[in-house]
Amino acid sequence: MPDAAAQYLELAELAGGFIHEIKNHLNTLSLNLQLLGEDFENPQTPRERKAADRIGRLTDECRRLVDLSNDFLRFARVADLHAVPTPLGDLVTRLVDFLSPTARAQNVEIEWFPADLPAVPLDAELFEKVLLNLMLNAEDAMPDGGTLTIQARAEDGWVVLDVIDTGCGMPPDVAAKAFQPFVTTKPGGHGLGLATAKKIVLAHGGTIAVQSEPGRGTKFTVRLPVSREAKPSEEGSRASR
Numbered sequence: 632m633p634d635a636a637a638q639y640l641e642l643a644e645l646a647g648g649f650i651h652e653i654k655n656h657l658n659t660l661s662l663n664l665q666l667l668g669e670d671f672e673n674p675q676t677p678r679e680r681k682a683a684d685r686i687g688r689l690t691d692e693c694r695r696l697v698d699l700s701n702d703f704l705r706f707a708r709v710a711d712l713h714a715v716p717t718p719l720g721d722l723v724t725r726l727v728d729f730l731s732p733t734a735r736a737q738n739v740e741i742e743w744f745p746a747d748l749p750a751v752p753l754d755a756e757l758f759e760k761v762l763l764n765l766m767l768n769a770e771d772a773m774p775d776g777g778t779l780t781i782q783a784r785a786e787d788g789w790v791v792l793d794v795i796d797t798g799c800g801m802p803p804d805v806a807a808k809a810f811q812p813f814v815t816t817k818p819g820g821h822g823l824g825l826a827t828a829k830k831i832v833l834a835h836g837g838t839i840a841v842q843s844e845p846g847r848g849t850k851f852t853v854r855l856p857v858s859r860e861a862k863p864s865e866e867g868s869r870a871s872r
Contacts, residue, residue, distance in 0.1 A: 661693035714835065716750035717758075719790055719855070723781060726762050730770075738776025741766075746783045749857045751790050753835065761828040761839075765794040765851050768824065772798025772849060785857070789837075792853040801843040809841050 664686055671683035727743045734741050769779045777797035784791050801809070808814045812826040832839045836856045843849040 657693055657697050661690060661697065664690045664693060713754050714752040715755075717753040717755050718748070719751050719753065719792065720745045720748050720783060722753070722755060722759060723762060723783065723792070726759065726766065727781065730763075730766055734770055734779065737770060737773070739770050739773050740778050742778060742780045744780075744782050746785070748783055748785055748790050751855045751857060753855070757831050758835065761831050761853065762794075764824045764828045765853075769794060769796035769798065769849070772796050772800075777848075786854075788857050789854045790857060792855070793850055794853075795848065795850045797848045800845040800847050800849055801841075802845050806841050806843045806849075809843075810839070 668683065668686045668690060671679055671686060674680040674683045723743060724745065727741050731741050766779065766781075773779070773796055780793070780795040782793040782795070810825050810829040812823055814826075829839050832853055832855070838854045840852050841849060842852070
């Protein structure tokens with residue numbers, strides 16, 4: 632009898648294949664709606680304007696469902712890693728440089744404190760999605776501006792990364808569900824970003840936790856083993872309050 636991990640992977644592959652098929656049909660539907668919309672590009676009558684409005688709303692809904700499908704595929708297909716020793720600091724620096732211009736436009740200052748860190752076995756492409764999600768979430772939590780602080784340190788065979796914002800924070804009941812799939816406080820959000828981030832971190836043998844206080848901000852802490860033999864504690868992967 633296959634073990635639970637094998638069953639999970641099989642289920643994830645089945646779900647991923649199913650969503651992929653749905654996505655293909657959605658793309659076809661979206662393309663046809665766009666073509667239909669071109670016929671009503673300059674509506675002349677109330678009836679044509681009403682039709683153009685409906686086509687626009689249906690096209691937007693198709694796009695939303697395609698985005699949701701993409702998010703679900705990323706969530707379902709986090710499995711085998713291609714991990715190689717990677718300087719985590721270089722990965723963070725690259726993302727900070729990439730996001731800083733848009734952050735400044737939102738009056739968000741990014742503070743990154745590089746440290747002398749050992750290389751960490753990482754699938755850099757996958758782990759970049761974790762950092763990007765945490766940093767963009769932090770920016771979204773500070774619509775009136777603030778400070779996004781990123782700190783890293785080596786700690787007893789682990790590399791620890793903190794992503795801290797001075798945003799609106801989360802009440803305890805929301806923080807406790809932060810990593811659950813389809814749980815979101817964002818308008819139009821799908822609630823798979825943090826769930827996928829946790830899945831990627833756990834696949835690397837690490838842990839991720841959140842501490843948050845309404846009105847003061849939020850801190851996400853990611854712990855990654857320097858050696859793949861290091862075992863994460865069960866407690867570390869839970870959202871802490």
